Amino acid sequence: MKILVTGGLGFIGSHVVVELQQEGFEVVIIDNLSNTDISVLDGITAITDKKPVFEKLDLRDKVSVVSFFERNADITGVIHFAASKAVGESVKNPLLYYENNLNTLVYILQELQKKDSAKFIFSSSCTVYGQAHTMPITENAPVQKAMSPYGNTKQIGEEIIQDVCRTSSSLKAIALRYFNPIGAHDSFKIGELPLGVPQNLVPYITQTAMGIREHLSVFGGDYPTLDGTAIRDYIHVVDLAKAHVTALKKLINEAQGPIYDYFNIGTGKGSSVLEVINAFEKVSRQKLNYKMVERRAGDVVEAYADTAKANEFLGWKSIFTLEEALESAWKWEQKMRN
Ligand code: WQD
Numbered sequence: 410m411k412i413l414v415t416g417g418l419g420f421i422g423s424h425v426v427v428e429l430q431q432e433g434f435e436v437v438i439i440d441n442l443s444n445t446d447i448s449v450l451d452g453i454t455a456i457t458d459k460k461p462v463f464e465k466l467d468l469r470d471k472v473s474v475v476s477f478f479e480r481n482a483d484i485t486g487v488i489h490f491a492a493s494k495a496v497g498e499s500v501k502n503p504l505l506y507y508e509n510n511l512n513t514l515v516y517i518l519q520e521l522q523k524k525d526s527a528k529f530i531f532s533s534s535c536t537v538y539g540q541a542h543t544m545p546i547t548e549n550a551p552v553q554k555a556m557s558p559y560g561n562t563k564q565i566g567e568e569i570i571q572d573v574c575r576t577s578s579s580l581k582a583i584a585l586r587y588f589n590p591i592g593a594h595d596s597f598k599i600g601e602l603p604l605g606v607p608q609n610l611v612p613y614i615t616q617t618a619m620g621i622r623e624h625l626s627v628f629g630g631d632y633p634t635l636d637g638t639a640i641r642d643y644i645h646v647v648d649l650a651k652a653h654v655t656a657l658k659k660l661i662n663e664a665q666g667p668i669y670d671y672f673n674i675g676t677g678k679g680s681s682v683l684e685v686i687n688a689f690e691k692v693s694r695q696k697l698n699y700k701m702v703e704r705r706a707g708d709v710v711e712a713y714a715d716t717a718k719a720n721e722f723l724g725w726k727s728i729f730t731l732e733e734a735l736e737s738a739w740k741w742e743q744k745m746r747n
Pocket of ligand 1: 610
């Protein structure tokens with residue numbers, strides 16, 4: 410079965426391509442290389458021994474999207490990652506985010522709607538919950554007004570898919586709401602490749618430990634949590650990647666399965682920034698240089714998943730611990746620099 414992975418050379422996309430290939434799917438990747446490097450294709454190939462078909466294409470170009478699907482009529486499933494994801498940038502340039510994240514989604518769905526049968530997995534985010542009122546966060550928690558255009562594109566994206574599924578008997582879709590993906594493949598041939606100064610905690614930690622950054626700024630030590638730092642649910646990217654394959658199989662195998670559904674993909678365990686730092690110091694056997702600074706605008710206090718729905722309906726569960734995920738991120742950082 411042939412599956413298109415858009416953004417398949419990105420951090421999460423590349424790990425999903427590996428899992429798909431290892432499960433016997435034929436994979437075609439589209440990526441515009443705006444936030445990654447073509448060398449990721451070699452990394453994937455080195456792991457799976459099978460080079461996925463790759464096409465450099467910008468999904469904002471509707472004519473090219475239509476032509477791609479005409480040339481690849483046997484694609485029956487799409488896992489859609491290609492999107493912009495920097496919260497701060499989205500505040501400064503909202504239209505870029507609405508164009509990149511929503512126009513492209515519409516073009517792909519238009520093509521899938523033409524098919525007799527199609528499966529679609531959407532890369533969504535726990536950001537749709539904002540600051541949820543109760544922890545852990547279940548899928549019943551209300552979607553709250555987005556705090557950034559980026560977050561809004563994920564909310565609107567889910568709504569678009571749901572609306573299309575309502576009217577289309579041939580399209581089945583699942584949105585996966587990721588918590589905080591970290592880590593790298595255990596072959597260390599693929600991992601996270603942040604361009605410029607990392608915005609996310611774990612690549613910032615590994616770059617600081619590597620001496621690339623002078624110190625880590627811990628954003629906020631006065632949150633109403635046990636140690637005063639904010640709490641997130643950090644999930645190993647390989648666990649997250651496997652959730653996509655499981656969700657895709659669910660759509661393929663269950664004739665009566667969901668037409669549209671959404672799942673939290675996290676570990677179910679919340680960790681504070683200081684807990685992440687401590688765990689990192691343990692696995693890397695070195696002290697991390699960090700300073701407490703002001704809170705970062707737009708950050709929520711805590712967000713961790715109730716994973717019961719994914720456990721029960723998808724039969725998926727995360728396996729890796731925070732320490733294992735941090736250790737893999739650290740090994741990847743070291744390997745990348747040497
Ligand atoms: C985690 C914690 C920071 C950097 C973001 C997006 C979200 C998502 C995943 C998409 C927070 C703290 C961070 C640093 C710090 N989706 N921190 N110093 O903000 O939970 O989620 O990435 O791509 O939509 O908002 O992740 O890794 O940025 O932060 O203290 O230098 O680490 O304040 O508490 P976040 P993050």
